[in-house]
Amino acid sequence: xxxxxxxVTFITGLIGAMMRMATPxxxxxxxxxxxxxxxxxxLGIEGIMLMGAMTGFLVTLSTGSLWTGVFAAALVGxxxxxxxxxxxxxxxxxxxxxxLGITLFATGLAMFIYRLxxxxxxxxxxxxxxxxxxxxxxxxxxxxxxGLFHHYSLTYIAVLxxxxxxxxxxxxxxxxxxxxxxxxxxxxxxxxVNVNLTRTLCLVAGGALMGIGGAFLTLAHQNxxxxxxxxxxxxxxxxxxxxxxxxxxxxxIGALLFGLVDGLQLRLQGLGLHVSFDIFLxxxxxxxxxxxxxxxxxxxxxxxxxxxxxxxxxxx
Amino acid sequence: xxxxxxxxxxxxxxxxxxxxxxxxxxxxxxMRGITKRFxxxxxxxxxxxxxxxxxxxxxxxxxxxxxxxxMNVLFGYYSFDEGSISVRGEQVALASPKDxxxxxxxxxxxxxTLVPTQTVxxxxxxxxxxxxxxxxxxxxxxxxxLDIQKQFGLYVDPDTRVWTLSIGQQQKxxxxxxxxxxxxxxxxxxxxxxxxxxxxxxxxxxxxxxxEEGRSVIFISHKLHExxxxxxxxxxxxxxxxxxQKRTADTxxxxxxxxxxxxxxLERIERQVVEPGEPVLEVNDLNVLNDKGLEAVKNFTLTVxxxxxxxxxxxxxxxxxxxxEVLFGVRGAETGTVSVGGQPLRLGHPLSxxxxxxARIPEDRIHMGLLMDMTVEDNLQLENHWTGRFARNGLxxxxxxxxxxxxxxxxxxxxxxxxxAPAKSLSGGNLQKIILARExxxxxxxxxxxxxxxxxxxxxxxxxxxxxxxxxxxxxxxxLVSDDLDEVMGLSDRIIVMYEGEIMGEVAGSGADREQIxxxxxxxxx
Ligand SMILES: Nc1ncnc2c1ncn2[C@@H]1O[C@H](COP(=O)(O)OP(=O)(O)O)[C@@H](O)[C@H]1O
Ligand SMILES: [Mg+2]
Numbered sequence: 001x002x003x004x005x006x007x008v009t010f011i012t013g014l015i016g017a018m019m020r021m022a023t024p025x026x027x028x029x030x031x032x033x034x035x036x037x038x039x040x041x042x043l044g045i046e047g048i049m050l051m052g053a054m055t056g057f058l059v060t061l062s063t064g065s066l067w068t069g070v071f072a073a074a075l076v077g078x079x080x081x082x083x084x085x086x087x088x089x090x091x092x093x094x095x096x097x098x099x100l101g102i103t104l105f106a107t108g109l110a111m112f113i114y115r116l117x118x119x120x121x122x123x124x125x126x127x128x129x130x131x132x133x134x135x136x137x138x139x140x141x142x143x144x145x146x147g148l149f150h151h152y153s154l155t156y157i158a159v160l161x162x163x164x165x166x167x168x169x170x171x172x173x174x175x176x177x178x179x180x181x182x183x184x185x186x187x188x189x190x191x192x193v194n195v196n197l198t199r200t201l202c203l204v205a206g207g208a209l210m211g212i213g214g215a216f217l218t219l220a221h222q223n224x225x226x227x228x229x230x231x232x233x234x235x236x237x238x239x240x241x242x243x244x245x246x247x248x249x250x251x252x253i254g255a256l257l258f259g260l261v262d263g264l265q266l267r268l269q270g271l272g273l274h275v276s277f278d279i280f281l282x283x284x285x286x287x288x289x290x291x292x293x294x295x296x297x298x299x300x301x302x303x304x305x306x307x308x309x310x311x312x313x314x315x316x
Numbered sequence: 317x318x319x320x321x322x323x324x325x326x327x328x329x330x331x332x333x334x335x336x337x338x339x340x341x342x343x344x345x346x347m348r349g350i351t352k353r354f355x356x357x358x359x360x361x362x363x364x365x366x367x368x369x370x371x372x373x374x375x376x377x378x379x380x381x382x383x384x385x386x387m388n389v390l391f392g393y394y395s396f397d398e399g400s401i402s403v404r405g406e407q408v409a410l411a412s413p414k415d416x417x418x419x420x421x422x423x424x425x426x427x428x429t430l431v432p433t434q435t436v437x438x439x440x441x442x443x444x445x446x447x448x449x450x451x452x453x454x455x456x457x458x459x460x461x462l463d464i465q466k467q468f469g470l471y472v473d474p475d476t477r478v479w480t481l482s483i484g485q486q487q488k489x490x491x492x493x494x495x496x497x498x499x500x501x502x503x504x505x506x507x508x509x510x511x512x513x514x515x516x517x518x519x520x521x522x523x524x525x526x527x528e529e530g531r532s533v534i535f536i537s538h539k540l541h542e543x544x545x546x547x548x549x550x551x552x553x554x555x556x557x558x559x560x561q562k563r564t565a566d567t568x569x570x571x572x573x574x575x576x577x578x579x580x581x582l583e584r585i586e587r588q589v590v591e592p593g594e595p596v597l598e599v600n601d602l603n604v605l606n607d608k609g610l611e612a613v614k615n616f617t618l619t620v621x622x623x624x625x626x627x628x629x630x631x632x633x634x635x636x637x638x639x640x641e642v643l644f645g646v647r648g649a650e651t652g653t654v655s656v657g658g659q660p661l662r663l664g665h666p667l668s669x670x671x672x673x674x675a676r677i678p679e680d681r682i683h684m685g686l687l688m689d690m691t692v693e694d695n696l697q698l699e700n701h702w703t704g705r706f707a708r709n710g711l712x713x714x715x716x717x718x719x720x721x722x723x724x725x726x727x728x729x730x731x732x733x734x735x736x737a738p739a740k741s742l743s744g745g746n747l748q749k750i751i752l753a754r755e756x757x758x759x760x761x762x763x764x765x766x767x768x769x770x771x772x773x774x775x776x777x778x779x780x781x782x783x784x785x786x787x788x789x790x791x792x793x794x795x796l797v798s799d800d801l802d803e804v805m806g807l808s809d810r811i812i813v814m815y816e817g818e819i820m821g822e823v824a825g826s827g828a829d830r831e832q833i834x835x836x837x838x839x840x841x842x
Contacts, residue, residue, distance in 0.1 A: 172451050176442050180431050187429035191442055192414030312394060
């Protein structure tokens with residue numbers, strides 16, 4: 001058994017699985033980071049991912065175009081984020097309650113729409129999913145090549161988005177505005193930044209990424225829609241935001257670790273040990289919790305997270 | 317009623333202005349008939365206000381007079397109900413701070429608008445529109461900032477994170493922020509409230525440089541001698557109205573005080589000398605960490621005797637808050653012991669502090685001292701609701717409680733609609749009286765009052781000072797922590813100064829040397 005684990009194919013396969021499993025979490029985590037850096041916690045993430053997964057699947061099935069499906073998933077993510085914005089940014093409602101409400105609503109709605117189209121089929125409908133792309137030359141590197149450079153285009157996009165979001169946050173004017181809105185909205189307002197508009201735009205951008213993260217699961221990772229397709233990955237993304245201390249690169253490291261453990265448990269299941277597979281399924285989540293306990297003591301939360309901003313409430 | 321008030325020509329003020337502004341005497345700012353209501357509370361009532369180039373104009377008034385509100389209106393931060401605003405002779409609509417900034421108006425709020433986790437430079441460049449670029453141009457910004465620093469002699473390292481700076485330095489960052497946007501009008505809301513005397517001197521130098529350049533400064537304060545020292549003209553607000561305005565040279569402290577309060581003011585409380593008794597509060601070698609895990613209080617040792625007021629002076633943020641929190645029982649200590657009336661406290665256990673006979677008057681009365689949504693009566697009961705007098709077998713004795721509330725409301729003259737009114741319906745002074753009533757009615761051995769008059773008007777302040785003295789005469793040991801040096805010097809029998817968590821020195825209260833205390837407050841050992 002040790003021999004099996006140390007074999008080249010096992011390691012290559014594990015790296016590949018890590019990347020695949022991490023992809024939807026990276027999308028969702030980056031979306032959540034952009035949102036939280038502006039001071040809004042979006043707990044609608046799990047529901048938005050499910051809506052993205054369902055919409056992407058449905059649109060691809062009816063148009064035959066995978067990219068149209070991805071685009072539709074992003075769009076539906078934006079719409080739900082916009083609802084969230086109305087509730088928490090403009091009406092100032094509790095971000096926890098609103099986010100969970102959106103998740104419950106979106107979950108019900110996704111199932112409802114799916115049933116409306118397909119009833120309860122014995123064989124679920126399927127799409128022809130994305131195929132993987134080998135990057136010339138790089139994919140020929142021994143051991144690592146096939147693990148790192150033979151993936152779905154969405155996985156490459158997710159990886160490229162990590163530095164892109166980091167640059168956006170730390171190197172651009174927009175990023176400085178976003179961070180200031182999340183740390184001290186009063187300060188942002190007094191230098192002429194539109195706090196609530198910034199928050200809304202961040203929510204919407206984040207919603208698009210969450211929707212795409214969901215669509216990855218029905219259009220690439222799998223080829224069908226199941227109600228539990230997200231399986232708590234939205235919550236894991238929220239955990240990774242904290243694990244990464246609201247930093248895209250550190251968060252991505254967390255997502256990759258989660259992907260690694262997830263890939264590992266799948267392979268351990270395949271080794272035929274006499275342990276219930278539910279135990280294996282739990283492993284990544286248990287490790288996430290343990291990691292969070294270690295990290296969250298030194299977490300530096302955006303100071304204005306969860307606080308609605310009204311001009312005449314403050315300023316004395 | 318609206319109409320130009322006779323405004324003294326600022327060119328005849330103390331400072332010579334550049335020729336271009338002297339020739340053109342259109343006011344830089346002209347506010348006419350400004351009325352601002354918060355629901356049915358009229359914060360500004362038909363206010364006319366004019367400002368000329370190169371002028372330092374003081375806006376004087378008690379807490380709640382409407383100074384901040386008026387300036388927030390000018391800064392575009394608050395909308396207003398009636399009136400009009402002109403900048404350099406042209407009527408403008410200031411719908412948001414953006415518009416005000418575009419018109420050259422900069423405001424430094426009382427609560428700084430800085431992001432502690434960002435660098436000085438990041439705080440300054442945010443949302444400047446000088447270049448149409450997507451990426452931050454920190455190099456260019458740094459060069460511009462260094463030029464401004466050189467021009468005005470305001471030096472702060474651009475790359476340090478703001479949370480590591482002292483309050484005085486943070487204020488410099490705020491001024492730099494306004495200058496970076498090339499503000500020609502600088503509004504400063506109570507800028508000296510957080511400064512040590514020497515820092516105030518430095519600030520005043522900066523303001524004079526700005527005025528000499530032809531920029532204008534609106535200096536908000538309720539400290540009379542500062543207004544006399546820095547301003548060319550004083551506008552006095554009371555209850556949302558302009559009661560008077562004068563050239564500073566034509567008035568004096570006494571007249572200003574009377575205009576501000578609307579009656580004769582007692583200059584200071586009679587100092588009553590009592591022979592101090594035995595030690596009643598002993599703090600030994602206390603070391604405390606702040607929320608960031610940094611040392612906030614270092615080797616702090618202190619003895620307070622019955623019948624004396626010990627004043628603790630210092631710029632806020634030098635460990636006073638953390639030290640008080642330890643005594644209040646809401647923060648643990650790394651090392652050290654505290655005893656009240658000879659009995660040791662269990663540090664970090666609030667109940668131990670409550671039972672020790674320590675009256676706790678916290679600086680943040682709204683968040684720590686009171687439950688704003690609960691009634692006056694509930695707030696009066698917070699620390700003794702379980703005692704035999706007010707409860708039996710876990711059930712509250714409502715008759716006893718009601719009688720007690722009524723007595724306290726009368727004795728402490730708390731202005732309220734009744735014991736069942738929510739605390740949030742009371743004014744700041746009356747909220748503080750609830751805390752006093754709760755804490756002092758049990759005749760405590762030690763009274764620890766932290767910033768007890770911060771944000772209160774003259775009447776409430778006088779009342780609280782009077783109570784502190786009465787407690788001392790009764791035989792309690794009183795500790796008064798305040799960043800208002802006048803308050804500390806006026807009341808204390810002994811004064812210690814805290815700087816960066818340490819005691820810099822101690823002097824007797826009567827005849828204390830202000831200069832010496834000021835040096836200690838800025839960390840200069842002598
Ligand atoms: N944001 C606000 N909402 C409601 N009332 C306010 C607000 N700001 C100020 N006020 C009220 O307006 C009055 C004037 O306050 P303010 O301008 O802060 O006085 P000052 O700065 O002179 O101490 C006070 O009665 C205060 O309670
Ligand atoms: Mg004010």
